[in-house]
Amino acid sequence: xxxxxxxxxxxxxxxxxxxxxxxxxxxxxxxxxxxxxxxxxxxxxxxxxxxxxxxxxxxxxxxxxxxxxxxxxxxxxxxxxxxxxxxxxxxxxxxxxxxxxxxxxxxxxxxxxxxxxxxxxxxxxxxxxxxxxxxxxxxxxxxxxxxxxxxxxxxxxxxxxxxxxxxxxxxxxxxxxxxxxxxxxxxxxxxxxxxxxxxxxxxxxxxxxxxxxxxxxxxxxxxxxxxxxxxxxxxxxxxxxxxxxxxxxxxxxxxxxxxxxxxxxxxxxxxxxxxxxxx
Amino acid sequence: xxxxxxxxxxxxxxxxxxxxxxxxxxxxxxxxxxxxxxxxxxxxxxxxxxxxxxxxxxxxxxxxxxxxxxxxxxxxxxxxxxxxxxxxxxxxxxxxxxxxxxxxxxxxxxxxxxxxxxxxxxxxxxxxxxxxxxxxxxxxxxxxxxxxxxxxxxxxxxxxxxxxxxxxxxxxxxxxxxxxxxxxxxxxxxxxxxxxxxxxxxxxxxxxxxxxxxxxxxxxxxxxxxxxxxxxxxxxxxxxxxxxxxxxxxxxxxxxxxxxxxxxxxxxxxxxxxxxxxx
Numbered sequence: 001x002x003x004x005x006x007x008x009x010x011x012x013x014x015x016x017x018x019x020x021x022x023x024x025x026x027x028x029x030x031x032x033x034x035x036x037x038x039x040x041x042x043x044x045x046x047x048x049x050x051x052x053x054x055x056x057x058x059x060x061x062x063x064x065x066x067x068x069x070x071x072x073x074x075x076x077x078x079x080x081x082x083x084x085x086x087x088x089x090x091x092x093x094x095x096x097x098x099x100x101x102x103x104x105x106x107x108x109x110x111x112x113x114x115x116x117x118x119x120x121x122x123x124x125x126x127x128x129x130x131x132x133x134x135x136x137x138x139x140x141x142x143x144x145x146x147x148x149x150x151x152x153x154x155x156x157x158x159x160x161x162x163x164x165x166x167x168x169x170x171x172x173x174x175x176x177x178x179x180x181x182x183x184x185x186x187x188x189x190x191x192x193x194x195x196x197x198x199x200x201x202x203x204x205x206x207x208x209x210x211x212x213x214x215x216x217x218x219x220x221x222x223x224x225x226x227x228x229x230x231x232x233x234x235x236x237x238x239x240x241x242x243x244x245x246x247x248x249x250x251x252x253x254x255x256x257x258x259x260x261x262x263x264x265x266x267x268x269x270x271x272x273x274x275x276x277x278x279x
Numbered sequence: 280x281x282x283x284x285x286x287x288x289x290x291x292x293x294x295x296x297x298x299x300x301x302x303x304x305x306x307x308x309x310x311x312x313x314x315x316x317x318x319x320x321x322x323x324x325x326x327x328x329x330x331x332x333x334x335x336x337x338x339x340x341x342x343x344x345x346x347x348x349x350x351x352x353x354x355x356x357x358x359x360x361x362x363x364x365x366x367x368x369x370x371x372x373x374x375x376x377x378x379x380x381x382x383x384x385x386x387x388x389x390x391x392x393x394x395x396x397x398x399x400x401x402x403x404x405x406x407x408x409x410x411x412x413x414x415x416x417x418x419x420x421x422x423x424x425x426x427x428x429x430x431x432x433x434x435x436x437x438x439x440x441x442x443x444x445x446x447x448x449x450x451x452x453x454x455x456x457x458x459x460x461x462x463x464x465x466x467x468x469x470x471x472x473x474x475x476x477x478x479x480x481x482x483x484x485x486x487x488x489x490x491x492x493x494x495x496x497x498x499x500x501x502x503x504x505x506x507x508x509x510x511x512x513x514x515x516x517x518x519x520x521x522x523x524x525x526x527x528x529x530x531x532x533x534x535x536x537x538x539x540x541x542x543x544x545x546x547x548x549x550x551x552x553x554x555x556x557x558x
Contacts, residue, residue, distance in 0.1 A: 063351035072342035258531035
């Protein structure tokens with residue numbers, strides 16, 4: 001976890017670890033947490049696939065352990081090379097709880113609020129998990145997390161109830177998130193979080209000032225223990241069910257962007273930016 | 280947790296706990312895990328609101344603890360009164376792992392696969408968490424989970440990077456999930472899981488046979504420790520930023536269903552059912 005240990009000394013995000021011949025490996029190495037013993041044909045560790053699935057969304061569900069129990073909260077994320085970033089308010093209740101909780105001492109964390117930027121909910125520092133403990137030798141214990149991104153693509157209707165399913169694409173990232181303290185890396189991360197949601201927007205708004213930056217925590221999760229999983233295609237009915245009189249097929253579903261709604265107090269002379277007109 | 284302890288003896292799902300005058304309370308009781316000290320104006324424990332947000336989606340992100348670390352997986356869910364159900368394959372690797380893991384002995388669990396029904400991924404029994412341990416007095420230890428449902432409604436663009444945000448509606452449910460063993464309740468739950476995704480479909484497909492039902496695990500999570508959170512409206516810019524030349528407003532987003540795609544082997548004489556034509 002050298003990259004994590006060096007979090008306080010910014011280095012450009014690596015596109016990928018290099019192999020002996022200097023080329024990045026095409027896939028993440030499976031681990032006991034990411035390898036699947038079933039549906040192997042629907043699981044992948046391919047780096048390009050993982051990057052593509054991560055880059056096609058911006059809301060993840062971040063899981064962590066607090067007082068021994070799981071907590072799952074939606075939050076925004078952005079990918080920069082082999083690093084994922086999430087952010088939030090340093091003034092949030094969860095962070096205060098962690099500071100007051102010896103078992104969570106040293107945990108990094110972030111919670112997401114409107115005031116903290118483009119994040120819908122809280123990434124919440126929890127009591128140190130066993131992974132935190134295992135990480136104790138690091139510059140910071142960090143927060144053991146599972147970051148999951150899911151694309152819903154369709155509802156699969158089979159002749160049998162049993163074979164009904166969902167077409168989806170998901171990425172699950174396991175690891176320990178660490179707070180980013182380096183000012184340069186924080187700027188890179190915060191710009192990425194804005195541009196990941198609306199490409200080009202970071203250059204077309206007022207950057208955070210000292211007060212706003214001081215109120216914002218940034219967490220980094222390196223892409224090391226990663227897997228993708230998906231289901232596509234039509235229903236897989238049993239041969240003996242093919243003659244049943246029930247409609248079978250797929251109901252596609254995908255997010256759709258509507259017409260941008262200008263703020264009530266927007267100067268009418270300010271046109272809709274191209275990066276929104278193109279959505 | 281009486282309702283949980285009686286899981287093996289089916290009783291109709293209560294619409295809600297009753298108050299002294301026989302009417303259900305209008306809200307869930309806040310707990311240390313669901314009360315928020317910030318953004319109180321964006322949090323609610325209102326029962327009708329929670330039910331509405333849960334009923335408007337069918338994919339949740341289920342978090343649990345395995346070997347002390349968090350795991351977050353997408354899975355389908357359905358609400359029946361004050362109970363949520365998820366399901367999955369009893370033959371999954373995670374269940375086998377739990378069975379082989381003394382610290383997880385007795386955990387109920389489910390993993391979701393195509394073969395197990397309409398679930399995109401796995402709800403995975405974990406090593407017993409502290410909440411499981413605290414629950415040891417119950418008929419079954421169960422699995423401590425956090426079930427989160429998130430609706431993404433829009434991207435909020437403010438004049439300042441700091442005030443960029445997301446319009447969303449989310450529900451977070453904390454509790455201990457227990458395996459449902461009662462045949463009647465399992466049938467109610469499995470029908471609900473199909474109908475929650477496609478209303479009316481459970482009556483228009485072949486019900487699960489003995490082999491399929493034996494391969495499917497059902498978990499129940501009672502709605503006790505629940506909160507809703509949301510953000511809506513336009514950007515909240517600082518007064519001094521209102522004159523900046525940046526477009527500000529909301530880019531709406533919502534899931535959109537496409538035209539149903541019939542299975543290649545569907546009898547052309549079978550028409551598209553009304554419950555799909557209306558989507």
